[in-house]
Amino acid sequence: MAGRRGPGDYNVRDSSIHYDQDLHKDRLTGDPGIRVGIVRSNITDDDGLPLIEVECFKDGMMVMLTCQTMTRFGGAHNFEEFGIQPYYPKGISLLPESAVQYDSFGLKNGDNVVVAAFEGDWRYGVILGGLSHGGRKSTLEPGTIAYRSCFNGLDTEIRDDGTWLITHNGKAANAVELELPPIGKAPSAPVYNPLTAGSYMGFDVDGSWTVSDNQGQSIRIKKDVGNISIISGSNRIEIGSTDVVGNDDSIGIQTSQLSVSCSDVIDIFSLDTLHLQGLQEVSIKGLKVAIGNDVFELIAGLIKILDIIGSAQVSSPVGPCTPLNLTSAWVELEVIKAKMSTLQGDLVDADQTLTNIVLDPDKLTGSIF
Numbered sequence: 001m002a003g004r005r006g007p008g009d010y011n012v013r014d015s016s017i018h019y020d021q022d023l024h025k026d027r028l029t030g031d032p033g034i035r036v037g038i039v040r041s042n043i044t045d046d047d048g049l050p051l052i053e054v055e056c057f058k059d060g061m062m063v064m065l066t067c068q069t070m071t072r073f074g075g076a077h078n079f080e081e082f083g084i085q086p087y088y089p090k091g092i093s094l095l096p097e098s099a100v101q102y103d104s105f106g107l108k109n110g111d112n113v114v115v116a117a118f119e120g121d122w123r124y125g126v127i128l129g130g131l132s133h134g135g136r137k138s139t140l141e142p143g144t145i146a147y148r149s150c151f152n153g154l155d156t157e158i159r160d161d162g163t164w165l166i167t168h169n170g171k172a173a174n175a176v177e178l179e180l181p182p183i184g185k186a187p188s189a190p191v192y193n194p195l196t197a198g199s200y201m202g203f204d205v206d207g208s209w210t211v212s213d214n215q216g217q218s219i220r221i222k223k224d225v226g227n228i229s230i231i232s233g234s235n236r237i238e239i240g241s242t243d244v245v246g247n248d249d250s251i252g253i254q255t256s257q258l259s260v261s262c263s264d265v266i267d268i269f270s271l272d273t274l275h276l277q278g279l280q281e282v283s284i285k286g287l288k289v290a291i292g293n294d295v296f297e298l299i300a301g302l303i304k305i306l307d308i309i310g311s312a313q314v315s316s317p318v319g320p321c322t323p324l325n326l327t328s329a330w331v332e333l334e335v336i337k338a339k340m341s342t343l344q345g346d347l348v349d350a351d352q353t354l355t356n357i358v359l360d361p362d363k364l365t366g367s368i369f
Helices: 175-179 298-311 330-341 361-365
Strands: 034-044 050-058 061-069 112-117 125-130 147-151 154-158 164-168 199-203 209-212 217-222 227-232 235-240 251-254
Touching: 034 061, 050 112, 050 125, 061 112, 298 330
Parallel strands: 061 125
Antiparallel strands: 034 050, 034 112, 050 061, 112 125, 147 154, 154 164, 164 199, 199 209, 209 217, 217 227, 227 235, 235 251
């Protein structure tokens, strides 16, 4: 029995008191270190939990650590999930010998990560984060205070001037190379489909916001001039001030053909003036048409004029007839004439300011960066 009891010591020397070093050997000799590794494969446990096998160097040997990924949220309703790239090809049960002879993580396609073992037990651990892959060159200049990330072709930038840009490139056309076994050279840089890549959105230095397909279509909120610009090819809508028109309360539409269809009623109202002009032709068609003001309606007035002229009688047995405006019926026509004069106005050309604006190539493509 280890140790000597005192006169009043009636405790039984069991495992709760007696410290057995053999029982605690694994815990006492565990490795609490943080190590660099490379993702080998994605697996799942018996409960379907996604796990990641990570290869890392430990005591001069390559060991395998089964890990979870660390996330920002760990709740039942508040969570974050993501998958990371392994270098072990899918559907291959045994890697060729060439795959294991390359110790440099920069020559394998898997994500480079930092890992730690729970309680120092190297049977189960956690991925703390990623490291820059040795096969990829940095896109930021040394000392630049900026941010850059890319995930499946979705490129995010926050530049040192405060501009923010997200570019959609789609998954790389050569992403299939990441599924091949290591061949002793660094992975190729991503190659994107030029027909689908390049759409973007972001804020520029003055706080203006733009979304564009980079092929001639864009929506831009220009904070500096108080304007919303919508462009699609040669079609353009300007809301608010422009570089040419300084009216904050204006809307301009420029297009080769504008069609408006309504199943019920279209109302156009102006507190001041409405101009309608066609350089070649203006056509107004309807089952019934009315043109006028609160004093006189043109169509009804013309009909009444014809009725009065038709009923006018001029009596002259010999010589020239008495002028119609001297007949008693003409008095009614003078009243109608006075009403028509309230309808008379001057022809005014429609404003073509927006049509004359020269479309800037940067505005056509939506490019602001």
